[in-house]
Amino acid sequence: MKTVVITGGTDGMGKALALTYLRRGEQVVVIGTNARKGQAVLDAATELGADRRIEFIQADLSLLAENRRVIDQIASTHQAVDALVLGARYFRATRFVTTEGFEANFALFYLSRYLFGHGLMAQLDQAAAPVILDLAGPGGELSRIRWDDLQFAQGYNPDEVMGQCGKLSDLLAVAFTRRYPATRVRYVLLHPGLTATGFTGEYDAASAELVERMRERGQPIEAALVRILRHLDNPPTAPLTAFMQDNPIDVHGGPFDSAAADRLSELTSKLLR
DSSP: OOEEEEETTTSHHHHHHHHHHHHTTOEEEEEESOHHHHHHHHHHHHHTTOGGGEEEEEOOTTSHHHHHHHHHHHHHHOSOOSEEEEOOOOEESSOOBOTTSOBHHIIIIIIHHHHHHHHTHHHHTTSSSOEEEEESOOOOOGGGOOTTOTTOSSSOOHHHHHHHHHHHHHHHHHHHHHHOTTOOOEEEEEEOOOBOSOOOEEOOHHHHHHHHHHHHHSBOHHHHHHHHHHHHHSOOSSSEEEEETTEEEOTTSGGGOHHHHHHHHHHHHHHHO
16 A cells, blocks of 8 residues: 655645545545645545545645644654655745745745655655655746745745746755665656646735636646656656656756756755754
8 A cells, every 4th residue: 555645635636636546545645724625635535435544634834843743743654655746835926924934935835845855755765666746837947046035025926936936846856866866766846737726825816817717728637637647656767857747858957957956955954944
């Protein structure tokens, strides 16, 4: 029986993926902020007769302390983690700083991914074919990174913030594979395509109108699941791969620059200290 951990697992693609694995007979840990949505996943698992194979952990992953609490809880109860799906994100039309002093998107979309990947490394290494799947937007130029203002203290723009977080995920993956050259863990960056999910977040009027149009144009969740499961069921042979829908992205070019990845890793270590 596999163990699958999903951040952002109570909504949209994360929830659909969790229920897919439960139907297959696997064990699933879902992490989400909303207790009501978490209970809905638990209820769906009960209907499938899988209530003993589902675990919901309520946590706000924009808080570092919450990430560490959840990671410790998973590590203490699961010897091995076969798949770690990093899907938590939350759109904010206006800048919000957490009680720990971090811009919320930077904390949730980047720092949480950093903490989970490294924090569950021992459990991933115990699995037969471990894989980390980061649902981000791989590719794009390094120029979108505000190195001197990573948390958008000046000129906050939510679209630029989300774009930068996707780029930070790319560099996180590069640094991860460089840090663990001998690991069997495969790191996959994937944008499954515009999908008609919940688009959770806090929107102003203009953003809400745009999101509604995106929801209308988005592919069904089932179509995105096909792309996600392709990589989880058969992890690539290369340590790091990236895909925009079905199209592979070269992870050895400039956008995945190792020096930039090392720079980000060093900055992150300082922030976490």
